[in-house]
Amino acid sequence: MVEGRSLKQAGLTGLYLGVFATVWFSVPKSDGLLRTLLVIGSVAGLATAVGGMAVLGRARREPAVERDRAADRRYLLIVVAEFAAAGLGAWLLAVAGPREYIPVLVSAVVGAHFFPLVPVLRDPRLRVLGAAVCAVAAAALVTGLTTAVEAGLVAGAGTGLALLAYAIPTLAGALRRG
Numbered sequence: 001m002v003e004g005r006s007l008k009q010a011g012l013t014g015l016y017l018g019v020f021a022t023v024w025f026s027v028p029k030s031d032g033l034l035r036t037l038l039v040i041g042s043v044a045g046l047a048t049a050v051g052g053m054a055v056l057g058r059a060r061r062e063p064a065v066e067r068d069r070a071a072d073r074r075y076l077l078i079v080v081a082e083f084a085a086a087g088l089g090a091w092l093l094a095v096a097g098p099r100e101y102i103p104v105l106v107s108a109v110v111g112a113h114f115f116p117l118v119p120v121l122r123d124p125r126l127r128v129l130g131a132a133v134c135a136v137a138a139a140a141l142v143t144g145l146t147t148a149v150e151a152g153l154v155a156g157a158g159t160g161l162a163l164l165a166y167a168i169p170t171l172a173g174a175l176r177r178g
Contacts (some may be wrong), residue, residue: 007059010174014052017167020110021045024163027103027156033151041160048164051171074120082113097166101144103155108137110159125166132162 022045025038086109090102111133114126137156144151 006065007174008065009057010170011052011054011056012133013060014055014167014171014174015049016164018045018047018049018052021048021160021163021167023085024156026162027038028150028153028155041157041164044164045160048167052167055171055174057120062156071120073119077144077155078113078116078120082109100143101151103152104137104140104144107140107155107159108134111135111137117148129162129166132165136162155163 013076024043025041025045028038030038046072086106087107089105093099093102111130114130114133118124118126137155139153140154140158143149
């Protein structure tokens with residue numbers, strides 16, 4: 001966890017990324033052992049989200065911090081731009097292109113959105129998360145184009161893992177500190 005991060009910020013990180021990890025693990029369709037692993041990933045995402053809520057409960061005891069309204073606006077603009085880019089790109093692929101690459105495009109947009117969040121959230125580790133998710137999207141694209149493995153499987157499982165790999169240590173650090 002970034003030194004000086006509030007319990008509230010760590011709790012929100014666990015909550016949001018846990019929920020989104022669960023969604024990403026739900027993207028791929030699979031059978032057998034792989035399906036079981038995806039379900040385990042989804043459960044881990046939900047547990048992370050619940051852990052985030054628990055940390056948020058503890059954060060109520062922290063002294064109130066004045067909100068940075070300019071940072072809140074920048075955050076909102078970045079997230080709106082992310083959803084707009086992902087939505088438009090997904091729509092274009094659904095209408096004109098190969099639908100199986102929609103998760104790849106969305107993963108790339110999600111990864112890219114972490115870079116402008118670095119100064120807003122004052123967390124340089126978001127660069128690593130953004131690079132990891134963008135690398136997952138690239139790997140998913142290459143895998144989908146060159147093998148029989150579905151690109152959505154790589155994008156879903158890889159993005160879910162990257163989000164959990166960021167959220168779980170953030171929560172653990174908050175719990176050790178708090």
